[in-house]
Amino acid sequence: MPPRPELPLRRKGRGRFLYAQNRPKDTMDLSFVILVEMLYAVASLILIGAGLAVVFGMMKVINLAHGEFMMMGGYATITAVNLGVNVFVAMLIIAPLIVGLIGLVVERLVIRHLYGRLVDTMLATWGLSLFFIGMTTMIFGNTTTGISTPIPGFAVGGYQINGYNFFIIVVAVLLLIGILAVLKTTRAGLVARGAMQRADMAASLGYSPDRIYMATFFCGSALSGLAGAVLAPLVGLVPTSGGAYIAKAFITVIAGGPSLVAGLLSSAGFFGIVSRIFTFAISPVIGEVALLVAAVILLRLLPQGITGRFLTGRL
Amino acid sequence: MTLNRRKFLGATAAMTGAAMLPRAVLAADAIKLGSIVDTSGIFDAYGKPMDMALRLAVNEINGAGGLLGRKIEVIAYDTQSDMALYSQYAQQLTRQDKVDVVHGGILSASREAIRQTMRKTKTLYFYNVQYEGGVCDHNIFCNGLTPAQQAEVLVPWAMKEAGGKKVYTLAADYNYGQITARWIEKYVRDAGGEVLSTDFFPLDVADFGATIAKIQTAAPDLVIAPLVGGAHLSFFRQWAASGMKDKIPLASTTLGVGNEHKVLTPEEGNGIMVAYSYSQDLDTPANIAFKERWSAAYGDPSALHELAISTYYGVHTWAKGVEMAGSVERDAVIAALETGVSFDGPAGKYTVDPKTHHATVDVHLMKFKDQKMDVVETLSQRPPIDTQAVCDLEANPDDNTQYEIQI
Numbered sequence: 076m077p078p079r080p081e082l083p084l085r086r087k088g089r090g091r092f093l094y095a096q097n098r099p100k101d102t103m104d105l106s107f108v109i110l111v112e113m114l115y116a117v118a119s120l121i122l123i124g125a126g127l128a129v130v131f132g133m134m135k136v137i138n139l140a141h142g143e144f145m146m147m148g149g150y151a152t153i154t155a156v157n158l159g160v161n162v163f164v165a166m167l168i169i170a171p172l173i174v175g176l177i178g179l180v181v182e183r184l185v186i187r188h189l190y191g192r193l194v195d196t197m198l199a200t201w202g203l204s205l206f207f208i209g210m211t212t213m214i215f216g217n218t219t220t221g222i223s224t225p226i227p228g229f230a231v232g233g234y235q236i237n238g239y240n241f242f243i244i245v246v247a248v249l250l251l252i253g254i255l256a257v258l259k260t261t262r263a264g265l266v267a268r269g270a271m272q273r274a275d276m277a278a279s280l281g282y283s284p285d286r287i288y289m290a291t292f293f294c295g296s297a298l299s300g301l302a303g304a305v306l307a308p309l310v311g312l313v314p315t316s317g318g319a320y321i322a323k324a325f326i327t328v329i330a331g332g333p334s335l336v337a338g339l340l341s342s343a344g345f346f347g348i349v350s351r352i353f354t355f356a357i358s359p360v361i362g363e364v365a366l367l368v369a370a371v372i373l374l375r376l377l378p379q380g381i382t383g384r385f386l387t388g389r390l
Numbered sequence: 391m392t393l394n395r396r397k398f399l400g401a402t403a404a405m406t407g408a409a410m411l412p413r414a415v416l417a418a419d420a421i422k423l424g425s426i427v428d429t430s431g432i433f434d435a436y437g438k439p440m441d442m443a444l445r446l447a448v449n450e451i452n453g454a455g456g457l458l459g460r461k462i463e464v465i466a467y468d469t470q471s472d473m474a475l476y477s478q479y480a481q482q483l484t485r486q487d488k489v490d491v492v493h494g495g496i497l498s499a500s501r502e503a504i505r506q507t508m509r510k511t512k513t514l515y516f517y518n519v520q521y522e523g524g525v526c527d528h529n530i531f532c533n534g535l536t537p538a539q540q541a542e543v544l545v546p547w548a549m550k551e552a553g554g555k556k557v558y559t560l561a562a563d564y565n566y567g568q569i570t571a572r573w574i575e576k577y578v579r580d581a582g583g584e585v586l587s588t589d590f591f592p593l594d595v596a597d598f599g600a601t602i603a604k605i606q607t608a609a610p611d612l613v614i615a616p617l618v619g620g621a622h623l624s625f626f627r628q629w630a631a632s633g634m635k636d637k638i639p640l641a642s643t644t645l646g647v648g649n650e651h652k653v654l655t656p657e658e659g660n661g662i663m664v665a666y667s668y669s670q671d672l673d674t675p676a677n678i679a680f681k682e683r684w685s686a687a688y689g690d691p692s693a694l695h696e697l698a699i700s701t702y703y704g705v706h707t708w709a710k711g712v713e714m715a716g717s718v719e720r721d722a723v724i725a726a727l728e729t730g731v732s733f734d735g736p737a738g739k740y741t742v743d744p745k746t747h748h749a750t751v752d753v754h755l756m757k758f759k760d761q762k763m764d765v766v767e768t769l770s771q772r773p774p775i776d777t778q779a780v781c782d783l784e785a786n787p788d789d790n791t792q793y794e795i796q797i
Contacts, residue, residue, distance in 0.1 A: 108603045115599060218435045219620035219648075221627060223655040228633025234606050237599065237632035309631070310596045311623030311653065315432060319594050319621065354600040358589060360563070362600065 104232030109355055115240040117347030118247035119306065121339055123320050124327035125250055126299030128339050131328055133271045134291055136186060137197045140204035141324055142317025144296055147207060148174045148303025149312045150215060153222050162225045162308075167246075170304030171297040178296020182289055190288065204317065211314035219311040239308065246305055250298070255336050258390055267291055326370045332380020337389040341381045346370065420463035421456075421718050423448060423705070424483040424513075426494035426504065431471025432619075435648045436496050439698035440518070441466060444493055446687055447705035457712055465489055473499055480504035484511035490718040493518060493704050496697070498565050502792070505530060509790065514720045518704040519697050520647065520666075522569035523774065524793035526746065526781035529720075531727065533707065533740055533749035534700050535667055537573035537795075538776035540643050540753065543769055544665035545577035545614065547755050548641035551663060554611020555583035560601065560625065562618040562644075563590040570616045570643055572795050573776070586610050596621040598628045606634070616643040623650055630658040639663065649695050651758045659758040667751045668696040668737035669763035680736035696737075703740045703749075706733045728784075739771065746781045748774035 127141045138144075148170040155165035181203060189196045226238040258264035267287055270277040274284040303320075310316065327346060331338025349369045354362030377384050425444050428437035448462045456462065465487050467479035476495070483489050484507060492508055493516045495501035501517050508515035509529045516531050523536030549555060557578045561567035567590060575585045586608045589601060605613060617625055626645065629635055641663040645651065651659050670681070670691065680702075684691045708723070710731045715722035732741035738752035750773045756763040780793035 105603075105607060108606075112599050112603060116597075119597075217430075217432065219623050219650065219653050221623070221653060223627065223658050224631035226631075228631055230633070234603065235633045235637060237602070237628060239631050240599065309624055309628055311620040311627070311650075313432065313620040316596075316620070319596055351600060355604065359591060359595055359597075359601060363592075363595070 104234050107231055108234045108236060109351070111236055111240055112355075113348055113351045114244050116351045117343050118244040120323060120327050120343035120347050121247040121251065122243065122302040122305060123324045124331070124339055124343060125254070126295045126297075126302060127324045128328045128331065128335055129254075129298060130292060130295035131325075132331075132333070132335050132338070133267070134190070134288060134295075135193070136190070136292070137193060137200065138295075139197055139200040139321065140181075140207060140317075141299055142319070142321035143204045143207035143211075144174050144178065144299035144317075145303030145306070145320050146211065146312065146314065146317040147177060148300030149307035149310075149316065150211060150220075151300065152304040152307050153220055153312065156222050162222065166304040166307070167301070171301040174300025174303070175293045175297030178299075179289065179293045181296070182292040186292060187285065187288065208314045208317070215314065217314060219313050221311050222308050224308040243305060246301075250301075251336055251340060255390060258335065263290075323366075326366070330370055330373050330377075330380055332377070332382035332384075334382035334386060334389045337386045338380060338382040341386070342373075345373070345381070420461045421458075421712075422487060422489040423462050423464050424487060424489035424492040424494070425464055425466040426469060426476065426479050426483065426492060427466075428471040428496055428500075429466075429468045433471040433496055435693075436519075436695070436697055437468075437471075439693045439695055440494075440496070440701045442684075442688055443694075443698035443702040444705055446684065447702045447709075449687070450683075451705070451709050457709055458716065458718070462709075469500070473497075473503055476500045476503040477507065480507040484508065484513045489513065491516065491708055491723075493701060493708075495519065498522060501525075506790075512720050514708070514723060516704040516708060518700040520700070522566050522573075523748075523776045524569075524780060524795070526777070526783065526786075526789045526791050526793060528724065528747070528783055528787050528789070531704070531707070531742065531747045531749075533704055533742075533751075534697070535751065535753070536748060536774045536776050537570055537643070539667075539751060539772045539774060540665050541570065541573045541577050542775070543753055543755060543772070544641055544643065544663065545574060546581040547665075547767070548612055548614065548639065548663045549578070549581050549583055552612040552639045555581070556608075556610045556612070557583055557585050558605050558608055558610035558613045559585055559588040560613065560615045560617060561588060561590050562616060562622060563592045564618075567616050567618065569794055574614055574616070574643075576795065591617065591622065593619050594621050596624040598625040599632075601625070602628060602632050602634060605638070610638060612639055612641065614641045614643070615645070618644055623653065626650075626654055626658055626662070630654075635661065646758070646763060647696055649693065651763060652692070652761050654758070654761070656760045659761065662758045663755070664758070664763065665753055665755050666696050666763070667740075667753055668699040669754065669756060669765070670694050671762045672737070672754070672765065674736070674738070676734065676738075677736040699735070699737050703733055703735055703737070706735065707731055707740065707742060741771070743774060743778070745784050746774055746777045747783060748777050750774070 130136050130138045151170040151173040152165045155169045156162050185199050224239040226242055228235050228238050266282050270284050270287040278284055327342050331342035346366050350362040350366040353365035427440050429441050448464055451457055452461050469475040483492055491514045495517050496519055498521050518533055520534040559571050559574055561571040571588050578585050646664050681691045711723045711727040712718050715726035727742050728744040730744055732739050741750040743750055750771050753769045753772045754765045755767040756765050
């Protein structure tokens, strides 16, 4: 094939592609894009970690089925959307409710018998995760499904940005504010915090720890469902998708330390920014590696997590 | 009637023997075809239709009176998407079941796990999957597409459609992606273009936001994406979500093999360029008739894909070889197949290339359009020239290598 003359061809009706490429790209635009990507990375870690932070951070239950709760949130959203429900209703209301209810059943049947038995809960929830993968495969099949993102992309100078990133950032911010508000300003939050610290004292004051644990586990599961639902339009969902989230969720929560909101925010911020810097500078693989290396170093220096040393006593 | 132990043992032995007798006679009479694919686990979207296609082909042959007057019996093992099970079941098929031919393997890793077992036990082996090319082994027949049949036509066409010469490649990080990326680089250079960058992604990477920003900084004219599996499907979603789809065109050597174009919405998929030898939407009498036969056997044909079609071809090609040889004996069948046997089916004509044991096939350049593959151009009878360049089994029948491209 003879070499094609490039310019004339482009002028002839190929203008569709001319637009994005020939717009000047300055570094201001690029730094804005990188900033958004970093915020997005932090926000998605907050979302992935929130449900686990409630269940593990408050109740000391190691929920190895956390990833599967997220996966079910995604499937709940897709099913609801396919049934004609508005996508935002499906993501923000239906999926958290359904996964929360599944969590409730799991708590009543399995988890409540195992409070305080760390290794046993790990084993039980790992079994649950296999069970959920199997059930989802039976119902939806082992094929990739998904919905498209409901928000269009837009241009920043010469760059195109995924508009949905902003939605995820907003959801993460609202989620943190919501958790903080519930724990700090409501009576239910106060009772929950009290029961987590001294269950016997809460019981002597007339509150049933059993009920409080149940409600907390429901909230934690619902948060996992919400995270899975909100992230669903960005990925191809398969029944084994949960596995991709679980490691990041545990790293974020454990490195965060004892405080729920401050821990989540600080560790998600740290890991999100570290992984994005390496992703942009080198490659996505190195970005993931950097996240794990950062986690190892951080836990060596701060074995109690970030909020075990700094910001102690915060929520 | 009293029953003592001796009588009881005698009677049961006789009954068991009698019960086993007809089966033993039947088994000796049937030709044994071994099948080894993943019909459960993460690769079952590939493996299940392959298994169905294999059985459909066998039923067709049996329905027409069998092969050499004998029925074909399928002995199938499900490898559950677990590479370790491939070597185990390959041993079972070749040493215990002593099958006459084996069809199977999906990922390149699974093929390499069983190829040497087949060779050692002198069991004829058919690998019916699109792959990175270069396998040179007297004992194996590969009828899937190789990069030369796919990338060689896809790359220049996509570059022409994009109207530019700068290409950005995103590939899956295992042997298929690594080798295919090198082929893409070669064909981009041959067309006078330049590969700006090649990024590799492990199979579980699902977040491509940073990559999409990097691609925009590099400003290529075309993105080629041999990405594999469910997590990588996220790229196409995120690419469309960021509004890039109408700015820089996309081509892929893998998207659609697992019917991914039906998972992506029209807004996400429309316009993506691919090249395969089969699409459900081929509007030929042979394909329409095939889909009717498939529906009659299994119902909905929407899970059909190229790998299933290649498997269907594999069984029929082998059967033609057996008929021509008049025997199922390995060397006779290979000699018969090496005369250049061809089979005409839903994807047109597949012909065995004697020098490489690969197939000469029709290739269709297609664009995704409303969750279908729209044929833009058909290139008839493309030989596997990549493997032909390195492999000549007529001259070196003892060759046992997988050649890789050097740039």
